[in-house]
Amino acid sequence: MLSSRPLLFSLTMGLAVLGWEAPSQAQSTAETQRRIEAAITAAPLADPALEGKALRDFYRGRQGQAAWSGDNAALAQALLAQIRAMATAQGLEPATYALPGGAGEVDSDVLISATLLRFGRDLAIGGVLPARNVGGFGAETRGEFDGARFLKALAEGKPLAEQMEAISPQYVGYIRLRDGLERARAIAAAGGWPTIPDGAKLVPGETDERVPLLRRRLIASGDLADGLAEGKIYDATLAEAVKRFQARHGLDPDATVGGKTLAHLNVPADARVRQITANLERWRWMPRSFGRHHVAVNIAAQQMEVVEDGSVAMVMRVVVGDTKHPTPSMNTTMSSVVLNPAWRVPTSIANKEILPKLRKDPNYLTSSKLQIVDYPEGSPESAGDGVDWNAIGKKFPYRLRQPPGPDNALGQLKFNLTDSDDIYMHDTPNRRAFSRSYRALSHGCVRLERPVELGELMLGARWQGKLAHDINANRSTRTLMLERTIPVYLMYWTAWADENGNLHFRDDLYGHDRRLMTALERARIPAQRPASGRS
Structure with missing residues (x-):
């Protein structure tokens, strides 16, 4: 009789698992999925239809399991820090990817996923719809972004830089402009360039009190070699620098600093930074080839x-x-x-x-x-x-x-x-x-x-x-x-x-830049989310 007790005990426990614990696990899974669905619905998504579907697909692929708890908790914090550090170089606003506060474990997990997803979407296909009134091909031409796949790769520990390269535009035009943004930001951070007062046209061969300002302005933008800031005479070297500046801005390269050239010279450096970021956004709307x-x-x-x-x-x-x-x-x-x-x-x-x-x-x-x-x-x-x-x-x-x-x-x-x-x-x-x-x-x-x-x-x-x-x-x-x-x-x-x-x-011939910059500013405001009280 004693030898039969272990077998009887194991059979009894097996029936207990089949009869009671399996329904309990199913109920737990269903409850978790319900909470995830509720958290997705309440999350401050920029594009609820696109991002909501990606989040649901991501968690469905995980059978409703949390993505950023346990061993992945530290990974989540590292990823959030990385996207905020990398956003600036891509012409994106780091504050957009600040993590909203979550009221509980499930909420927090979904909000981490939503923040990472927002960064991926913005980088892959842009944060603003490519409407024609902002210089796009039309809102209906927006590309596709597999957000669930992006999140899955990050949750599996694949490097963020590798995923960014896979989804961001690979055109040489985008890469060159992105590198140009870094230089433009450095100029703006250093104080930009001087403003040249209005006055008579500046013509080669003449002497003018504003010429030293013109020299410093062109040195700041790289059109004139450093070390040539002194001198009130508008000499031949300065004339060539003005021509280079005019050619870069679509002006007649005649070396005469008249009203049009002066207006372009006096555009602030931070305004040029915003112009570059607007054009980087347009690159993200382009077809992949x-x-x-x-x-x-x-x-x-x-x-x-x-x-x-x-x-x-x-x-x-x-x-x-x-x-x-x-x-x-x-x-x-x-x-x-x-x-x-x-x-x-x-x-x-x-x-x-x-x-x-x-x-x-x-x-x-x-x-x-x-x-x-x-x-x-x-x-x-x-x-x-x-x-x-x-x-x-x-x-x-x-x-x-x-x-x-x-x-x-x-x-x-x-x-x-x-x-x-x-x-x-x-x-x-x-x-x-x-x-x-x-x-x-x-x-x-x-x-x-x-x-x-x-x-x-x-x-x-x-x-x-x-x-x-x-x-x-x-x-x-x-x-x-x-x-x-x-x-x-x-x-x-x-x-x-x-x-x-x-x-x-x-x-900006048609005002498309102006409208796009306004739309980008609205899109960059971090989404706010009231506490839900859920756990």
């Missing part, structure tokens, strides 16, 4: 690059939309080129510009080679003869067309863009604009400095050296399909660093 063949337009710089097989094959100046008709940022494609295009006048231009001109000059259609397409070509009615333009209201009642020809607003070539809101690239008969530093002059479309060269490159080798002759020999309107569809990116960069590390800045 532009492709080895693409066209990239920098709207703010009014410049276009064509990349072939990963290298820049062509650079040209462009004209972009004026402040009333901004060229939208967009991610689109080019698939065809129109030779000798006709121009169908947009309704907005007919209403706001052509109708007022017709009221002053009834022959404006004829002098501008415009036709009313509602009437037969060449008929008096197609030229608007007999119409009392002063009797017409605010809306132009006809459709207008400008036939192909040397005076056509689209010039000899038009490059069609897919789903582009009637925005396209084209030639122009007005070539003088390309000699100007300020080229925000169009109604939104992109005018090209060298459209024939672009056309030959896009159409392939068989068109090299032949396109201009073909256009002039055959004046009919024709559409040629490209051999391959080319990605086209219209982007808004007001700050970047070149291959030598030199920082370049451009004016």
Whole structure:
């Protein structure tokens, strides 16, 4: 009988486990999961839909177990310290990742996860939606970030730096600008640069009391060598430094310090820091690859690059939309080129510009080679003869067309863009604009400095050296399909660093920087969370 007691005891205990402890564990797990769900719901998430799903997926993968207790408690504190230390270098605000107070163990665990997740999301796809009014491609184009995977890797002890490299933009443009941010912060921390008082233009060869200030200003930004701060004479060395500064800021490099150059010189260093961080945010909105063949337009710089097989094959100046008709940022494609295009006048231009001109000059259609397409070509009615333009209201009642020809607003070539809101690239008969530093002059479309060269490159080798002759020999309107569809990116960069590390800045043409900086400030405010009383 004694020998049977251990077996009987073990059977009894086994039944106890099956009958009582298993339900107790299930109840405990369900209760923990309920608490986790409640903590996620109450957590101060910047993007509740995206971050809430990532947190639920993360804890579901852990079967509802805490991530940052026990041996991982010290790891959590180290990670939180690391993200606050690393945020500044990425153009992020460390205070955003301050850990809110939790009311209990489960709450605290979820809040640690939410804080780490927020940092990962901000670094991977940005803290602000890429809306067009802040220079993005549109809010719906925001990229994807696997937050649950990011948290899982950190909870497993994988290095934060390794995970940051995996999720942050790897473009050379982002890395150069990020390095430029460090230098700009150092300048701002050292007191920035002096402000140069207003006055007469500073011209090479003259003497002026403000020249020593100009020297110190250019030394601070690296345009003039250190040790050249003395002297009131505007000498040749200083003139070259001013030219370098002007080139970096998109100004005519004439060495004359007039109103525009003076305004750029007097932008504070901390304002340049904020401008750089805004542009770093735009990099985080970009697709992870532009492709080895693409066209990239920098709207703010009014410049276009064509990349072939990963290298820049062509650079040209462009004209972009004026402040009333901004060229939208967009991610689109080019698939065809129109030779000798006709121009169908947009309704907005007919209403706001052509109708007022017709009221002053009834022959404006004829002098501008415009036709009313509602009437037969060449008929008096197609030229608007007999119409009392002063009797017409605010809306132009006809459709207008400008036939192909040397005076056509689209010039000899038009490059069609897919789903582009009637925005396209084209030639122009007005070539003088390309000699100007300020080229925000169009109604939104992109005018090209060298459209024939672009056309030959896009159409392939068989068109090299032949396109201009073909256009002039055959004046009919024709559409040629490209051999391959080319990605086209219209982007808004007001700050970047070149291959030598030199920082370049451009004016905020459309106010996108201003709106983005405001949105970033709102996003950087640490989320507050009232104590819930849960444990």
